[in-house]
Amino acid sequence: MADLLDADEIATSLKKVPEWEHEKKRIERVFEFDDFTEAIDFVNAVAEIAEEQEHHPDIDIRYNKVKLVLWTHNKGGLTELDFQLAERIDTLEE
Secondary structure, eight states, X not given: OOXXXXXXXXXXXXXXXXXXXXXXXXXXXXXXXXXXXXXHHHHHHHHHHHHHHTOOOEEEEETTEEEEEEOBTTTTBOBHHHHHHHHHHHGGGO
């Protein structure tokens, strides 16, 4: 099981995912698409990655905007798993 990251480790990890914002014990990012269908396609791609990694984001869909929130629920904060998933999700944009 992954351990909670301290403030220095979080700061270092955030450099690898600069589009993500650190909010308390979570990281989050809003993705915007041309329409609802593209947003849902993105969510489905995120779901596949999350299932592979057995680590699941909180997902909020508002028409063409998708907000993802990552944190390790059973640890109550951020672990390496969150940043690994954020990096994988970022590759979906490329």
